[in-house]
Amino acid sequence: MSAFAAATLTGCFAPGGDEEREPGPAAKDVTVVRGDATYPLTAEITTWEVRPHPQVPDRGDAVHFSYRTTKKAPYLPETRVELAVCAVDSADIVLLCGTIAVYEEVGVPRTEDGDTWLGPSSDRDILSKTARVLLLPDQLLGDGHANDPKDHDGYKPPAVPTPGDRLRTR
Template sequence: MASWSRLGRVGNLAATIIAVAGCGADDVPLTPEPGVAARKVTVIRGDQTYPMTAEVIDWETRPHPQVPERGMAVHITYRFRSTSSDSSAISEHVELQACAVDGRRVVLLCTSIFNGSSKDCWLGPSADPDLARTADVLILPDQMYAGPHAGDPKDHDGYVPPRNLGPGDQL
């Protein structure tokens, strides 16, 4: 009789653990998959489309002028443009990912680009991954900046940016 009682308690304990483990699962925001990468994208933040585009104007693979001995690097020139007559949208802080990819659109290396900073940047230098294999530079459309109150349950709006991509990810 004692073994049946103990088995019942173990079953109740297991049911309680499973029920508690499920509590709050809906409160944890899921990290969304990144949007479709391209040389020119319309900026998005979740379900919101910004009146703004980001575009890779030019890119080239060459040694970085400050550390040429460290391998090849990719120099990117880009721009953000407003698609609206309201210029306030372009002044909002926007951070996107730009990635150097090989011929099969496998990510070699990524960096962040910003609408309020200089309009060129460097990826690398790097020998691993070999940036000399770069076939294109693509931008992901998703806003990566979660906002000034990210992590604050009272003031944060709940937006969760997609995960950062890295070497080996397929676009």
């Protein structure tokens, strides 16, 4: 059996360009992108701190962070935007990632502030190594039908990084 056929049968190769996209460079503040399209939306981490989560303080440290989103146009091209946010160590190795969501609603101000938590982790001491909290610029919501050209544009978002992954940063 040829190497191509063996790779296809084992799922190591996906013909037709379905390979996993690498997320864009992470930063404290990002402009949201969806593939090659730039959204009229920026997001930034405004503050963060490592401390026990108030609901489960006995499970170790968590990261509490605040963020701000700013719409640069009267409306967003999607009704909801979801971004990955990651706590990383000093070498930009992912400790834990989560997501934040921005909703397009009538009457919602152009600039919104929010806060949430990452963790605690199953490794109760891992988040104490947090050196930075970073956002990834990529819209995480795909269209759900990547191979249906009549209904969708085929956008397939990158996967959310997992603990141990190294982020590209800017």
